[in-house]
Amino acid sequence: MKIAEIEKSIVEDFGLFDEWEEKYQYIIELGQKLPVLDEKYKVDENRVKGCQSSVWLHAYAMNGNVFFEADSDSTFVKGEIGLLINVLSGQPAKDVVETDLEFIDKIGLRQHIAVTRANGLASMIKQMKLYALGLTSKESV
Amino acid sequence: MGELKSLSIVPFDVQTVREDFPVLKSKVYGKSLVYFDNAATSQKPQVVIDKLVDYYSNYNANIHRGVHFLSQKASNEFDEVRNIVRDFIHAKSEREIVFVRGTTEGINLIASTFGRQNIKAGDEILISAMEHHSNIVPWQMLCEEKGALLKVIPMNEKGELILDKFHSALNEKTKLISIVHTSNSLGTVNPLKQIIEAAHQRNIPVVVDAAQGIVHSDINVQELNCDFLVFSGHKVFSPTGIGVLFGKTELLEAMPPYQGGGEMISSVSFEKTTYNEIPYKFEAGTPNIADVIGMGAGLNYFSAIDRVGARVYEKELVEYAQEKLSEIDGLRIIGTANEKASVVSFIIEGLNAMDVGMYLDTMGIAVRTGQHCTEPVMNYFNIPGTIRASFLFYNTFEEIDALVTGVKKAILLLKK
Secondary structure, three states: OOHHHHHHHHHHHHHOOOOHHHHHHHHHHHHHHOOOOOHHHOOHHHEOOOOOOOEEEEEEEEOOEEEEEEEEOOHHHHHHHHHHHHHHOOEEHHHHHHOOOOHHHHOOOHHHOOHHHHHHHHHHHHHHHHHHHHHHHHHHO | OHHHHHHOOOOOOHHHHHOOOHHHHOEEOOEEOEEOEOOOOOOOOHHHHHHHHHHHHHHOOOOOOOOOHHHHHHHHHHHHHHHHHHHHHOOOOHHHEEEEOOHHHHHHHHHHHHHHHHOOOOOEEEEEOOOOHHHOHHHHHHHHHHOOEEEEEOEOOOOOEOHHHHHHHOOOOEEEEEEEOEOOOOOEEOOHHHHHHHHHHOOOOEEEEOOOHHHHOOOOHHHHOOOEEEEEHHHHOOOOOOEEEEEOHHHHHHOOOOOOOOOOEEEEOOOOEEEOOOOHHHOOOOOOHHHHHHHHHHHHHHHHOOHHHHHHHHHHHHHHHHHHHHOOOOEEEEOOOOOEOOEEEEEEOOOOHHHHHHHHHHOOEEOEEEOOOOHHHHHHHOOOOEEEEEOOOOOOHHHHHHHHHHHHHHHHHHOO
């Protein structure tokens, strides 16, 4: 599925919940379902800067597509990463670089998270896009 | 606190005081607001909100130099607040009351004026291990500028200052002590009288950060005999952006001015400016007129309620909360001093504090999570941060029950 299609389906999923409490619980579950990141990737160079919680992001490329794995000491942040991974992992690097990730506003996430966490989320997205950008240029060499 | 109990004959009437605070009727995500972030800021009673609206609606004007009716009315209201503050903290004179933006500006003012004038290379400034960043950084900056040394009174694992270490830290190089009245992250109430007495035996002036203490204790600057004391209006039912620096007359008079501008001068020429008297010497520019007037209403409100009853009631709230929270498996209370204000900081084993705080928010419960601007305290306890619930007299036992249920649900949800 393309990024826009996955985003649309996430927005539909979140539309099922009336209350922020339900959305929070759903995000927590996504975090709990996120595959475990190998300990060897939990190193400083994989740490996302600008997050109040500890977040490690590991990325790799295959056939022009970029893949992400991540972990955090916060279950909620893991849930946010889970959402981003669902949308971005396995996608063409170029698409990852170019997407606006409109679903984040559409599901009402930003209005509920504290400023520090919103900055953290922005840092995560930036880091994923930077990886994608770096990997595309590397692959093309 | 035993003596307080015997003074309070009638039970504190929480339902009546709740009526004074309109925000307490708010719904958050359709649920009744439970406001437990009082150590960050207190809610405002209707009388304070009305006072601000009245000022802006009926007599907004710049003060002190206007000949017209509105200016005189505003000036009178403004000036009266200095007397209200004087009485509230039992200062000798309203000349000892300087209006500042808040605790942070108050401390910075002392560091920039008294500090710059009196601290020399090799001198020592003493603070405690539980200071808020605003009572650390201004002194670090001063020490860096002057080549002085910042020393720290350590605490024990209950979050109490180790007084022996305080006494042994005092020496002929100690030139200033700046210490928190009540810790914002631990709730500890420090034995200031003892500390100030020991300091004065060596002629060391003492600054008291009463940002939290102002709302939980009866502050009497003459009895305490502190040399400076600072607090923010917003923690004591008043607007944001206004606070108070108290300083003893002789100290304020000897200090150089803080900022230059209008109001703080008595005459200006291009060759020479002479400064105004205290406290105006420290109040350059148009002051925060509206919020000063609002603070007058806030402090009057607080003075008019049953304060002894309120303190007893807050003590009962915090004891109830600590008892109920302690029963939860894996929960640890950080800050268990014998003398403690109505603040409970806690961590839950294996859980991220902000995740818990966010879950409580979904239930309409407002707590604070993180380091609470006391990173060294968190480092001492070797924790990344805490969940902090802080209570005032308008909170209820039912709200604490809701917090306890919320924490239990958060654990079930997050510990999968």
